[in-house]
Amino acid sequence: MTASFRNPALIGGALMLAIGCAATPAAAPALQAPAAQEGPPLVVLMVIDQLPASALDHFGPAFDGGLRRLMDEGLTYRNATHDHAVTETAPGHATIATGTEPATHGVPSNDWWERIDGQMRSVLNVIDAGAPLIEDESLPGASPEVLRRSTLAEWMQDANDDTRVVSVSGKPRGAVLLAGHAEDAHVYWFDEIVGRFVSSEFYRGRYPGWVTDFNDEDVAALAADSVWELTVPEVHRSLARPDSFPWEGDAVHTAFPHAFTDGSEESAVDPSFWVWLAGTPTIDQATLDLARLAVVEQELGEDEVPDLLAVSLSQTDRVGHGYGPRSLEQLDNLMRLDRELEEFFGWLDDRFGEGGYLVAWTSDHGVLDMPEVRFAEGLPGLRLTQQSVAPLQEILDRVGGMADIEERAEALAEAVPEVSWIDRAWTHAELEAATAPQDSFMQLHRAGYVPDRMAGILSRAGIELQFNEGVLSWAYPVGTGHGSPYYYDRHVPMGFYGWGVAAGSRDERVSVADLAPTVAQLLGIDMPDDLDGVVREVR
Numbered sequence: 001m002t003a004s005f006r007n008p009a010l011i012g013g014a015l016m017l018a019i020g021c022a023a024t025p026a027a028a029p030a031l032q033a034p035a036a037q038e039g040p041p042l043v044v045l046m047v048i049d050q051l052p053a054s055a056l057d058h059f060g061p062a063f064d065g066g067l068r069r070l071m072d073e074g075l076t077y078r079n080a081t082h083d084h085a086v087t088e089t090a091p092g093h094a095t096i097a098t099g100t101e102p103a104t105h106g107v108p109s110n111d112w113w114e115r116i117d118g119q120m121r122s123v124l125n126v127i128d129a130g131a132p133l134i135e136d137e138s139l140p141g142a143s144p145e146v147l148r149r150s151t152l153a154e155w156m157q158d159a160n161d162d163t164r165v166v167s168v169s170g171k172p173r174g175a176v177l178l179a180g181h182a183e184d185a186h187v188y189w190f191d192e193i194v195g196r197f198v199s200s201e202f203y204r205g206r207y208p209g210w211v212t213d214f215n216d217e218d219v220a221a222l223a224a225d226s227v228w229e230l231t232v233p234e235v236h237r238s239l240a241r242p243d244s245f246p247w248e249g250d251a252v253h254t255a256f257p258h259a260f261t262d263g264s265e266e267s268a269v270d271p272s273f274w275v276w277l278a279g280t281p282t283i284d285q286a287t288l289d290l291a292r293l294a295v296v297e298q299e300l301g302e303d304e305v306p307d308l309l310a311v312s313l314s315q316t317d318r319v320g321h322g323y324g325p326r327s328l329e330q331l332d333n334l335m336r337l338d339r340e341l342e343e344f345f346g347w348l349d350d351r352f353g354e355g356g357y358l359v360a361w362t363s364d365h366g367v368l369d370m371p372e373v374r375f376a377e378g379l380p381g382l383r384l385t386q387q388s389v390a391p392l393q394e395i396l397d398r399v400g401g402m403a404d405i406e407e408r409a410e411a412l413a414e415a416v417p418e419v420s421w422i423d424r425a426w427t428h429a430e431l432e433a434a435t436a437p438q439d440s441f442m443q444l445h446r447a448g449y450v451p452d453r454m455a456g457i458l459s460r461a462g463i464e465l466q467f468n469e470g471v472l473s474w475a476y477p478v479g480t481g482h483g484s485p486y487y488y489d490r491h492v493p494m495g496f497y498g499w500g501v502a503a504g505s506r507d508e509r510v511s512v513a514d515l516a517p518t519v520a521q522l523l524g525i526d527m528p529d530d531l532d533g534v535v536r537e538v539r
């Protein structure tokens with residue numbers, strides 16, 4: 001079921017044109033002088049991966065646990081958006097952590113091409129062969145090397161040397177980008193190859209005993225009970241669309257209960273057990289269990305210096321890709337998360353008192369509903385196929401041979417809107433020009449554009465594309481995705497709960513880049529003075 005998640009950019013490879021580029025990383029600005037102030041003992045920076053704001057509207061009546069607590073007892077900004085065009089996990093997390101857009105933090109997408117040591121190389125966000133997994137040097141680990149800005153975690157450490165940082169996630173980019181370059185951070189993510197929470201040699205040379213024991217005992221126990229049963233009570237099931245749908249999962253196993261199969265039958269995918277398990281709610285449960293253990297083992301919140309616990313919960317994304325945002329599977333996943341978060345917050349209440357810790361939460365991006373669901377509802381919806389990509393290839397064959405690079409980019413930008421599912425294109429020269437943007441979409445592309453990191457399918461040809469609304473931007477026969485500048489991909493919840501926060505809900509337009517500076521202001525610590533985000537009210 002997770003194959004769609006693991007094979008995103010299927011139309012890109014055939015369309016690439018080799019073209020050079022210059023690498024000039026922007027220097028991060030210096031931080032101001034530290035200021036020691038009183039704050040909560042613990043800040044929980046929580047990201048729910050792929051949570052469109054509409055999910056809270058559609059499924060809200062089913063929540064009575066931790067998500068309900070955040071919505072009713074915290075402060076929620078109902079009109080928060082990611083203000084960059086490529087709405088993917090890595091740029092989203094980097095924006096949340098740094099208070100800047102990709103043009104500034106340098107992470108344009110989940111993957112890109114970059115000239116490194118004189119050679120064009122494919123970069124997969126934080127994955128870093130130079131930082132292998134601890135105790136398993138055959139596998140690449142991860143590091144924050146690609147991130148060009150400092151994070152909230154680093155601002156907290158600059159203000160207080162003793163601030164401890166722990167970051168856990170179901171994905172490497174979820175864990176690594178929220179911690180950034182924080183000193184002595186404990187950063188762990190679930191690895192689908194080895195079936196354990198792992199870290200890399202960038203962070204430390206060996207695992208602490210508590211992580212090893214957690215993998216050996218707790219993860220093994222969770223994995224043993226691996227059938228994903230439906231837990232949505234009858235009364236709430238109509239909040240989701242009917243269970244079985246031909247474009248879900250592997251196109252064969254589309255209804256509850258979901259159990260691991262070896263991929264025989266006519267299944268579109270052949271997953272290993274761990275890849276399969278990583279597509280179920282189990283991994284979020286394990287991530288929150290590990291977070292609690294880390295609070296105890298690292299003694300987070302036990303002195304007067306605020307510590308940071310970053311938690312990126314990945315399963316909403318994986319379930320959303322596999323089954324769609326309105327599926328019964330996603331409702332079940334979110335109801336489970338709602339219950340697990342209530343347990344998690346209840347545990348934090350016991351430790352720090354109710355309202356005694358600060359939670360800042362949001363999502364890294366929204367999602368496009370299944371194109372077929374949208375189409376049936378009268379909305380534009382298109383799933384790309386090799387056939388629909390063919391006209392783009394024809395244009396590339398026609399124009400791609402032009403010798404002058406800039407002329408070729410201009411010719412391509414003019415020609416590609418001939419393709420029925422492409423809205424328009426901008427040349428890099430247009431994105432780099434100091435002129436006012438033609439419209440808000442161009443501004444979103446500028447905010448996401450990193451000149452030396454070519455992320456779009458035609459970036460190496462010098463242009464950035466915008467597909468039509470409702471186009472699923474990968475050619476895969478099942479599932480759905482995100483990554484566009486349209487509202488469904490950009491509009492996410494953003495909220496604060498607990499220490500120093502007054503309950504309520506606000507409707508003004510805000511950016512997810514505002515989250516980190518707002519937390520910094522609440523803590524009374526300094527932050528860089530050139531952030532894209534601004535401080536928002538929480539009282």
Ligand SMILES: [Zn+2]
Nearest residue numbers: 050089317321
């Ligand atoms: Zn995703």
